[in-house]
Amino acid sequence: MSNTAEKAYEELISRWKEAELIGSCAAILHWDEQTYMPRGGAQFRAEQIAYLAGLAHKKSIDPKIGELLGVVEKSDLTKDEFSDSGANIREIRHEYDKSVKIPQKLVEEISRTTTIAQGIWAEARKESNFGKFLPHLEKIIKLELEVADCLGYEKEAYDALLDNYEPGSTTETVIKTFEGFRKELVELVGAIADSGVKPDISILQRDYPIDRQKLFSQEAAIAIGYDFHCGRLDIAAHPFTTGLGPSDTRITTRYNANDIGQAFFGTLHEGGHGIYDQGLDPEHYGTPRGNSVSLGIHESQSRMWENHVGRGKPFWKHFFPRAQQMYPEALSNVKFDDFYFAINDVRPSYIRIEADEVTYNLHILLRFEMEHAFLKGDLVARDIPGAWNDKFKNYFGITPSSDAQGCLQDVHWSAGLIGYFPTYTLGNLYGAQFFEKAQDDIKYLDDQFAAGNFSELKKWLHDNIHTHGKRYRAGKLVEVVTGKPLDHKYAMDYLRAKYTELYKL
């Protein structure tokens, strides 16, 4: 390998790390904003974060990066695209091209438009007044189409936007995967609704003192392998996880004294995100090789710990006696089976973020189909409420009584996040496929969980997924790890087996 290329690569990485370093400073300001900052600090904090974001952006679009990429791309460093340097160069090129293709003027206009639109959306949702939000949504769709044009795409504009959140995925693959999934899901949800069986969920809504919930959530996070030496658990209104550096990944949750599940499953979810970030290779921190693959792969980790593990029977064989000890007043007379059924309650409901693990995916498929249609021009923005409700009736068997309960409930579109929704369901699909493979590879996983031992699964995830960073794109990673391309079959098999038993279908 030529000395020039090696030097150029070193400089490229060092420049990229500088931008990431600035980004991590902004991330801790953001964490503080969401957890401890007094409300009065909001305006100045926004200024601080915007300043750092601008600085990082400037570093990452420096023409020097383009020059260095030009040098290293001609060298042996890219011979194997899955080597450390190969992956880094591939992903830095991808990011760099995207950043330089969108004119600064457009970036600023989107930022202005979405800031205003989010405020209007919040009011429109409160008043359930879609007309109020409509002109802003129309403008956002127009701007996002401009972004797609700047970025370029082979088949359709949605491809370009989807790539921002799930790099390498195509609309075509998503449609193909989701269509098969939807058909089978609608059937399962219908069968559950028709079963006439309903768990008693009131047992989850008794008095669950928050100080004990804190202990219990923390205990579970430690058990599944979230490392508190390099992390913390705090309270936030909208729970999130943030990786602040190679040994500092923080998670958040929120407590409700009359709901045992919200904080507990929320902590397992964020703990899953946290374990992923804690498992990234510190040697490559600040480069793509030391960063997570995509939103979908990140979500596959959180959902696996939250649902496949945390809502499973073996998990509660270990944790239910502990829960009874923690909350004797609420749970001492509750039977294991009743508790297990209650935490796996499935029923059609209007609000996505309150949905169970089965119906959740239908909420996502509906949103994906809507945004795909309006971006393509098959659906005009003013017809969204009607189209939403029709689809909803089709998939869930019920119709929202207001737009607040329907198409106005999510912040995403007002924030310009079009192409983001599929990552939630992709996460569930990746997660199910990974989990099935882990069950194949590790013998007696259920027995281990029932004994409170989660370390082998964590190690499997670390060795197969976490430590590789962005070595592979999501689709390739699934193939490398499981030997098969992404398929909705694994999620469907898992859901069908679990809920057929619970609802006696």
Ligand code: CO
């Ligand atoms: Co998540």
